[in-house]
Amino acid sequence: MVLTLARSSTGFMLGAAAALGLGFLYTAGPLARETVRALNTVLQSVSVLVWSLVLVMLFGVLSPLPPVLVAALVSLPIMLSALLAGLDSVNPRLVELAAILGASRRQLYTDFLLPSLLPVLAGAGRAALGAALRISVVAEAFGGSGGIGYMIATYYSLAEPRGVFAWGLVLVALMVALDKLVLERLEERTRRWAALPGQG
Template identity: 30%
Template sequence: MSTYDLAGGSPRQRIVTAIFNPTILTLIGFLVIWEIAAMSFSPRDLPGLVQLAELTFTVVSGGDRYYFPEHAWITFQRIGIAFVITMVIGVTVGIAMGYGVIERYMTTPVMVVLTFPSVVWAFIAVMWFGLTTYLVMVFVIVVIVAPYVIVNVWKGAESIDHDLLEMADAFDASTAMKWRHIYIPFLMPFLFSSGRLAIALSWKLSLVAEIFGASSGIGYVINIYYEAVRADMIIAWSVPIMLLMFGIERVLKRVENNYFEWRPELDDVTSEVQSG
């Protein structure tokens, strides 16, 4: 194979391939549609791309009447706390269900909670706990996201190759050795996919919960601008955290792809969980 082939073609071919990348084309199409749609609305309702960029820069740089770093920091704290609690609960219960320990007792409760509307949980949490700094937001995220993690890990634990376990038993492998060499390596891809799913859901739920049950945070500021009928500022405050969370999710996805290419069926399992 020549150096030309290894390089993936000429520079011109690589540029053409990059330009016609489906992701880039989709993004360009979305931006064009946005700009065309913005012409039919007032800037306060749907800002054009240039105005949105200016508003977003003003928000991120702290030039808005509400200080973005302060509200963003408290939102990230809530997301981080809820993420850790969600993963601990989801992984623990999911593994226990996958190995048949509590599957008969937990399947129905998990599925019931999984189908409960997120907005209703936000209302209930505010009624139970009032306006809080952390409790309402963390509670809403955990109670909604944990079932997704549980189901993902549960199905992953169920699909462990039993031939490997029988081989380990034949060689008198200890429980610790089974966990180290079979269970944990097999479950790691499912843990990564569960983490990506939890991050993708957590930041959205945090904003919803902050609208109803907080006096600080990005969701709180969004609610203020909603009452002021400023859709442009709502979008400007949402864009930075959306881009950040998308970047984190993509980094985790890249790590997952690099380390777990031997599990091509993983995305199929995750897709089933998300659609279910």
């Protein structure tokens, strides 16, 4: 259980970091915007099953990388879609204020745009991490040396349905606990922060 959580969390962080980097590229101009949007469409179009199989073939059955990378590839389009939508709807006065203060493009992005989009990103992060947790289990089932997905696949190969159901329930319990105890509270906290006078 800890192994699955560690893999999915690592993948989520990689996906979120990539989304933030692509978001910065998105602010470079019309060509960059079209390129990032096209890349996001491609990422959304590829099936998780395809990613899992390709990564297992590339790195091997016992490699810890496929579950992490699959989680990253699932998290990336979720985070990126929310970020691009937020950037497209940003208040023009915020951009004008940054220009008056002499902010560079990097400062505009990191000091003005991202803080104003924090509630949007928190909501997307909640969905992305949940998806990463679910999908990393699929990669573990196809090829992994441990984790919930590996245990489900093991009991399935032994024709032991009780083991499959038991580990399935462990996954559900882990997801519910993570969402209710951590992610929901973080999202509520960012929304309260954005609602403070002078913030967001």
